[in-house]
Amino acid sequence: MNEIQQELEALNVSLPASNKAVQEVPNGYFDRVNEDVLNMIKAEAFSETLPKKMPQSIPSDYFDTFNKKVLAQVETAPEMIVHRTSKLKPWALAASIALILSIGLFTFQGTEQLSISSELAQISESDLKEYMLDNDYEFNDYIIEGQTANLHQVEEEFFEEAEGLSKDEILEYAL
Amino acid sequence: MTEEEILKNFKDGVNQERSLSALMDMHKQKLYWHIRRMVVDHEDSNDILQTVFIKAWKNLAKFRGESGIYTWLYRIASNECFTFLKKEKKRRTISISDEENDIGNKLRADRHFNPKEIEWKLQLAIQQLPEKQKAVFSLRYYDEMPYSKIAEILETSEGALKASYHHAVKKVQEFLTSD
Incomplete structure (x- = not known):
């Protein structure tokens, strides 16, 4: 021992x-x-040997007048423009579905109810994110609303909401 | 006014404009230069910076404070930059002349541009980096952020960020020494 x-x-x-x-x-x-x-x-x-000074020029009064320009815009903007009527934003659902369709993970069969959780689970977070950015989805709005850009959460919400949707309902979202 | 007071004012719906102004005073310069390093052009940087604060205005009342406001603003700014650069890239692929949109040419168009100065050479070198590495370099080297904060902003592991930063520095070094 x-x-x-x-x-x-x-x-x-x-x-x-x-x-x-x-x-x-x-x-x-x-x-x-x-x-x-x-x-x-x-x-x-x-x-450590590199310079930190930024050499680019900016208008001399840029930072002095910046606040005023932004405040002029927010005065006319509604206080909240992001409203969540659903647990999942349509764009997220549309993006996810379009992604699934684009990579051919499943095919529709008549008007049968779809179970796609397992198919969606195979898509990596980076692929989903990449797809949404490529398609100019307002990814930042989700970040702002949820305070995190946790796409696993998007996927989880997607599972909850997408289970049992009919083909017509899904196409309505995706189009 | 502290960030806590700003947040409270937004949640209570009082002094919101004064609070936004205080928030802008705290962060606009650092955010501007982070954005400028990413997108190069002043007008584009200005549009993105305004968008960042307008989005902050619309959503601060709902901010849950899981991360600091500062981190949150950087995250919005970085993502706005990535979205902008993606759109630019798409636009370039359908443009007749790529040259006019070339990001290096945007730098050279600056009235103070001097290719002999190390500051300008460094800016040209940074523009050779892929977008994510550019962001990591900007946040680490110029803003001197700890990797843990950068990880929150870019949602990448600290280990991957360190590797990414070191790749970026190496590429910058190669660019500068090959010149």
């Missing part, structure tokens, strides 16, 4: 006999890690 095992026994703790790591590391990780760390250190050192 080695020292570690004796210590555990003294503590009256039973652990598996082998303490070998079960996780894997990428191939060549330990060969590369020294170089990666050195590169990071060099990059930090190099960045």
Whole structure:
């Protein structure tokens, strides 16, 4: 019995006999890690030699007059323009559905009720985000409203709302 | 006026214009330069900055304060920049002349542009970076934000951000030394 095992026994703790790591590391990780760390250190050192001054010009009174220009716009704007009548914004649903359609994850069959949670779950957050940005959806409005841009939450809400929609209802949203 | 007071005023529906003005005074300059580093042109930066504060005005009353207002504003600004750049990219692909829209040419068009000055060379180098790396570089190098804050703004893990920043610095270095 080695020292570690004796210590555990003294503590009256039973652990598996082998303490070998079960996780894997990428191939060549330990060969590369020294170089990666050195590169990071060099990059930090190099960045310290760079200037921070921004050379671009701006109108001389720009910041002095900026507040006035914004306030003139908000005076005429409604206090709240984002209203959520549904748990899921139509754009999010439309984006998700259009994405599913575009990558051909399922096909419609008559007017049967659709179960698409599992299909949607296969779409990564980055793909969904990319799709929405590519299609100019007002992604920021969701961020503002929810205070987070958690697309998993969008997906969860989508699951709740989209389950059981008919083909016609889905097409109405998606178009 | 503190951020807490600003937030309270918005929730209570009192002194909202004065509060927005105070909020703009706190953050407009840093946000402007972050946006400007992303989109280059002053007029585009101005449009985006105004949009950021108008969106803040419309939504501050509902702000739940999970992150600081400062982080929230940066997140809106960064996403507005990404959306703008995507649209620009699309527009460029259908434009007859790519050159007039070239982001480097926007920099060169500045009346103070001097290709010999390191500040301008650095700006040109930054424009070679992919959008996300550009944002990371701007937030880390110029705004000196901790990775934890940048992670909140760009919704990326700290580890990935560190790697992204170091790639960005390396590319900047290569650009500057190859010149």
